[in-house]
Amino acid sequence: MANRPFIVGNWKMNGTRAMLAEARAIDRGAARHAGVRVAVAPPFTLIQALAENAETMAIGGQDCHAAASGAYTGDVSAAMLADSGASFTILGHSERRAMHGETDEIVRAKAEAALAAGLEVIVCVGETEAQRDAGQAEAVVCGQLDCSLPVGEGVAGRVTVAYEPVWAIGTGRVPSVEDIGAIHRAIRARLVTIYGEDGAGVSILYGGSVNAANAAELLAADEVGGALVGGASLQADSFLAIVLAAGGPGEE
């Protein structure tokens, strides 16, 4: 059976307790669209408050440390995320790869730690504009999959891949539906190489300037199993419009 469409809001470094009402509105909307799996990844400081109030949506982190505990000032472990009520974490976002020097190897170590703590993982991959212009998008993305995905028995069922072309994040620019389909097909083929037949069941999300107006078209591209949404996830209205586009009419 195909997975439910998966729509994930990545709040990045946005949100204080003033956002709790918005989160509640998203959760109520998620309850009306049971055909869609809805999740929000707020900053660490809001995970517990959102998780305590969420009835339908899943709550996750945006990163975790690879170690279980220790002298890592400012970091948060996967077990701490789980303890706060998170059920998943995003890993290897391009902003962390670029601004925090996260390599594929670091992302894989974090993913292994997250799985060990009982979390699901959303592993992000994506090429820069220069890499796309050089015709390397597919090779870059497949290399990231090869080296940053966790592997092992039963792992594929707890992994989601998010394809986020770096040049489409926060820019309002999106690849053509054909280009999204082509790279998602390549990702699917690579997932099958990595995970065998279990790779066919891994959800692949598209991320990068997804909004209420373009969601239906982007979500219809080949092998797109949902969306990882930044800016448009910060308001319940625009985020729920994307959820609606993913699942068709709800009960409203």
Ligand SMILES: O=C(CO)COP(=O)(O)O
């Ligand atoms: O990076 C993203 C989600 O992880 C995408 O961000 P935007 O939707 O703001 O482009």
